[in-house]
Amino acid sequence: MSIVSMLLAAYLMIILILEDILVFPHWARLLNFLVLILFLSLPLKIATEANKKEKSQPLLLKTEPLLYDSNDSNEPEKSLVGEENVELCQESMNILEAMGSINFWLLFLAILCGMGSGLATINNMSQLGQSLSYNTSKINTLVSLWSIWNFFGRFGAGYISDILLRRRGWARPLVMVVALGAMTIGHVIIGSGFFGNLYIGTILVGICYGALWSLMPTITSEIFGVLHMGTIYNAIAMANPLGTYVLSVWVIGHIYDEEAGEHNSCLGVHCFMVSFFVLAFVSFLGFIVALTLFFRTRVFYRSVVLRRLHYSLRRYNSRWIALASSIWIEALLGGIYTFSIYSPVLKTSQSYDQSTLNTVSVFKDIGSTSGVLSGLLYTAASSRYSVPWVVHVLGAAEGFLGYFSMWLAVVGVIPRPPVPLMCLFMFVAAHFLTFFNTWNVVTSVQNFPECSVQNKNPLNAMSIVSILLATYLMIIIVMEAIFVFPQWARLLSFLVLLSFLSLPLKVATEANNEEKSHPLLVKDDALPPCDDADSNEPEKSLVGEEVVELCHENMNLLEAMGSFNFWLLFLVTLCGMGSGLATINNMSQLGESLGYDTTKTNTLVSLWSIWNFFGRLGAGYTSDILLRQRGWARPLVMAIALGAMTVGHLIISSGFVGNLYIGTILVGICYGALWSLMPTIASEIFGVLHLGTIYNAIAIANPLGTYVLSVWVIGHIYDKEAAEQNTCLGVHCFMVSFFVLAFVSLLGFLVALTLFFRTRVFYGSVVLRKLHRSLNR
Incomplete structure (x- = not known):
């Protein structure tokens, strides 16, 4: 499901960028729409298969309480975290109990500062772009891409916070702290006004805004429980429109109108500079508040939440179908972020100034986050009456009523409404979102508690479908750039997209049937680490003192840098x-010197990313197979990749017809393979506790090598060949350079081979044993 979502987001991002560059004919637009529908059908297929598996595998569920009894949970928490966090140990608080806790208001204030400033940014995107002389097409592209950055933020924050919580025991609010810090930088970048600031700044702010949306309901459920989560979650979410109102109307709108004067329009960096510095300060305040929340809950997360993850119950009904449905629903809710696209029309047709327009936008934000009603309705409909679909029906009806009323006002079918009435229309139109989000969030939290999926095949199937769909979209995009599709081709592409989107339902159905037909028992056996009695001594006897260092379970950076293997991996x-x-980096000049036109060179550059992807995927898969089935150390694949890269550089330097295509395929695949292997090998040799630091220290070798080879080798030789003409044509321009690159790659091959021989016994006796034990958990 995750991969499907990521590929869908990537597809939309590519389409948006291409539409900003190219003019798509009608058939191409229809084809894109059909492909999109096919993508959206995939979650249902996966959910259907998963639902079938669950129905085919009855689960053995234990009903005894997991965490909270007087002898097991509450007292340890009191002794560990003190009186200020005793409130956290209550299984499920209601809204009044939650509002009586300090953590509720810390989370509320963090959301007010972060999401409020983020939403104020997107609401003013049109005027912000206009003040910086962006045309309408570029502004619409920025607004559309906001949803993509929002998605990546939601996905990334959830994934990263899960890893940090499971592996390090770090409280989830820490990721919220990082997001607010990055959002502060994004606001400063937007306020600075340098060239391209709006692109960079909106990427940062959009990703961080999505991250906060992902983290807030999860943190809410972990601190206050899931029984009344719908109500508590939507109560905290009200901080979003509150912060947006203050920042959009009192800050951005007021300053903009003051700068515009009587012209009702402002051009220049000064129009929004002060406003975004204020937003940066507000985000920084949220950063401080989130940091406070992190320190208040860090022990609670380690001692209660992490234990709850290990022993949580599973819920198996038709959760896979619900997951597929949630994916489809979320894919259709992106319109809430398109306000900046239609806000100029709204402003012109209703004769609004900037402050009035921002006031209307604030009611959109209030409506989209004021979900207390939807939370109460969900609780009543699902637990008391068992009809949660009522939430969707009422939300859809409300959304249609609000948007339809606004459309009637804009096109002039009804007289121009007063501002309060237009604000009401906007509120009703946006409020429907809370009904769908409440259902999706709460249902997913309840259906998929931690460690509830033993059979990973449905998720793997989702991944495969996503890859196929991404490949399909890539082909369509390339073809649309070359050909003009007729109407029948658009229709065919749409049907293919529908078939892709139907695959998740098939996967979900099969997964559901399998889970219901095979009883599963959750186990949580601990894995013993590498210790003196089990792992270190065999290594000492087998490989001698030079590899004893490998048995250190988790080295820090200084310890890793004191090992010979670190510098071997660095040199590789x-x-x-x-x-x-x-x-x-030199592909453009390389293609020009060999007589390739701009289109062919750009195609080679674009295809490099594809070869990079296949290298990463292939190297990881191949090295896993060789390690599990043969016990071969992973650096062997790295040596093979460097050997193939040497051949690729020699092919590029040779200058025969088509050499650049063949050579860049080899070099691109091998480059991706190295990116895949390096962090994996680093984690296996040095441990995962300090992997982030060690991995990034080794990664410094990449720009260091690039600088030396690009500037001192390729650049120097090219300038010498070009002489005073500043350009060079012919094979000789890069021949010597790529012979040097081939020699460097050969040197890397020899170093990787040395690393392989130094670690082969360690991999066979320690890494492979750990892998087998983890697979048997």
Whole structure:
């Protein structure tokens, strides 16, 4: 499901960028729409298969309480976290109990500062772009891409916070702290006004805004419980429109109108500079508040939430179908972020000034986040009357009523409504979102508690479907750039998209049937680490003192840098990734020197990313197979990749017809393989506790090698060949350079081979044993 969502987001991002560059004919637009529908059908297929598996595998559920009894949970928490966090140990608080806790208001204030400033940004995107002389097409592209950055923020924050919680025991509010810090930087960038600031700033703010939306309901459920989560979640979400109102109307709108004067329009960096510095300060205030929440809950997360993850109950009804449905629903809710696209029409048709327009937009934000009613309705409809579909029906009816009323006012079918009435229309139109979001969030939290999926095949099937769909979209995009599709081709593409979107339902159905037909028992056996009695001594006897260092379970950066293997891996990265990146950095001049036109060169650059992807995927899969089935150390695949990269550089330097296509395929795949292997090998040799630091320290070798090879080798030789003409044509322009790159890659091959021989016994006796034990958990 996750991969399907990511590929769908990537597809939409590519389409938006292409539409900003190219003019799509009608048949191409229809084809894109059909492909989109096919994508949207995939979650239902996956959910259907998962639902079938669950129905075919009855689960053995234990009904005894997991966490909260007087002898097991409450007292330890009191002793560990003190009186200020005793409130956290209550299983499920209602709204009044939650509002009586400090953590509720800390979370409320963090959302007010972060999401309020983020939504104020998107609401003023049109006027912001206009003040910086962006045309309508670019502004609409920025607004459309906001939803993509929002998605990546939601997905990334959830994934990263899960990993940090499971592996490190770090409280989830820490990721909220990081998001608010990055949002502060994004607001400062937007306020600075340098060239391209709006692109960079909106990416940061959009990702962080999505991250906060992902983290807030999860943190709410973990601190206050899920019984009344719908009500508590929507009560906290009211901070969003409150912060947006203050920042959009009192800050941005007021300052903009003051700068515009009597012209009702403002051009220049000064129009929004002060406003976004204020937004940066507000985000920083949210950063401080979130940091406070993190310190208040960090022990609670380690001692209660993490234990709850290990022993949580599972719920198996038709959760896979619900998951597929949630994916489809969320895919159709992006219109809430398109306000900046239609706000100029709304402003012109209703003769609004900027402050009035921002006031209307605030009611959109109030409506989209004021979900107390939907939370209460969901609780009543699902638990008391068992009809949760009522939430969707009422939400859809409300959304249609609000947007239809606004459309009637804009096109002039009804007289121009007064501002309060238009605000009401906007509120009703946006409020429908809370009904769908409440259902999706609460249902998913209840259906998929931690560690509730033993059979990963449905998720793998979703991943495969996503890859196929991404490939299909890539082909369609390339074809649309070359050909003009007739109407029948658009219709065919639409039907293919529908078939893709139907696959998740099939996967979900099969998964549901399988789970219901096979009883599953959740186990949580702990894995013993590498210790003196079990792992260290065999290594000492087998490989001698030079590899004893490998048995240190989790090295820090200084310990890793004191090992010979660190510098071997560093040198391999410098030679391999450095020469690979030097190749792509000089692709334009390389193609020009060999007589390739701009279109062919751009195609090679674009295809590099595809070869990079296949290298990453293939190297990871191949190295896993060789390690599990043969016990071969993973650096062997790295050595093979560097050997193939050497051949690729030699092919590029040779200058025969088509050499650039063949050579860049080899170098691109091998470059991606090295990116996949390096962090994996680093984690296996040095441990995962300090992997982030060690991995990034080794990754410094990439730009270091690129700098040396691009500037001192390729650049120097090219300038020498070009002489005073500043351009060079012919094979000789890069021949010597790529012979040097081939030699460097060969050096990396020899270093990787050395690393392989140094670690082969360690991999066979320690890493492979850990892998087998983890698979048997």
